[in-house]
Amino acid sequence: MNASDLQSFVLPVAGAVVAGGLIGVEREWRGQAAGFRTHILVSLASALLMLAAMSQADWAFRALPGENIVTDPTRMAHGVLTGIGFLCAGVIFRTGFSIHGLTTAASLWITAAIGLLFGAGLFALGVVGTVMTGLILLVLRLVSVRLPARTLTDVEVRWRRDGASPEAEVEAALKAVDPAPRHDRFELIDNGATVRRSWRIKARDEAELKALAARLCALPGVTAYELDPRDD
Template identity: 35%
Template sequence: MDLLRSYWSPAELVTNGLILLHLLGALAVGLLLGYERSYHGRAAGMRTYGLVCLASAALTVVNAYPAMWYGGMGSEGAAGAGDPTRVIQGIVTGIGFLGAGVIMREGLSIRGLSTAASIWATSAIGIIIGLGFYAVAIAAALLTILVMSLLRPIERLLPHRSVVHLTLVFPRDKAPPPDELRAQVARHGFEVVDWAFHLANGSGQFECQLVLQGKGDLDPMILVAALASTDALVEFKLSPSRI
């Protein structure tokens, strides 16, 4: 009974209250960061970010009170705070698997890298909150939101290149020479930077996979309209290299 009462001692309740404040702060920051991703229609939203930040803070902050573990009886003689670095290493490993789960490959395009990076950042912010550095955590959360929300429009304003992947399927006897394909996409502002060719066995179809590059944000719909009006073309697919 003494052991059970020790879990509800005044000192234990005060410690639990302090830990709860850390968890509430971490949850609020995680929900805030997750809303930005949810607003943009990403797979990982408020619940994912809130849980990541909350769990990271919880696993970190308990290391600050080793003398109160197990009702204050399981760490007798412990001096100072516990070592949170081992817990942090475990958090970093676990977040790596979670981040990999939101990265998806669609053909030659890869999506979810920014979401995975922001989940990693949310975990780090949760660890900072768990250690008690609230000012730094708030600043890191604001900087993370700034990067995720405002940096992409700035990227579009800076000089850059657009990369798209184009797949063309022709009948075997009507496939145009590579120079003709290169000239056609060049008329729409694109340059062929890489290519692959595939002749389907038995189907009589010739497939061309082209990687196109252009300066700035070129309108691909003009190229799509030109491809759609090509009689010899059986099928085509145009997709961006990243989003």
């Protein structure tokens, strides 16, 4: 590898690292498991693999006599984007009705794509992709916060089976927040001694959730409850 080759590799690698870092900062700030370092590594790995595919003439292998080898770097891109799916699956999890981590998984997937663009030498397209991804994660997040949306929340309530069931009072408390709560699980735990029910509701703001928590806490039959707002 000469100085010219080193220069042609430095710019794609540097661009991939910066792009991954810029996207990862937002996820790190949001407190997601896949944050700053993870996004940098995904972008860097994608760029390195694409650079390797673009430089197959320098690979340490010998072709058979008389054979003409035709390289296809797009196969590497397909392999990277397929493989990143396993990493994305690791940040997606389900709680009740709610699915968490979809935005982080999408950011990892697009970070891999941006790394491939830098590795292929498509710097302008990589920069545009980085800027647009940052706008989507940051600016549109601020827009969504200001919209009159309702927060999806998983509610789990427990009560003793051997006492009076507070289920009617619990549903009344839920309907005070959401007139049409959706039912989820109905389970017996602790060797059948405790009933665990869960619902999915839509709340306007944190104040409604605090009021719901206070009302559930005041119910004599309730032994435990959990409110889990959905946030990607």
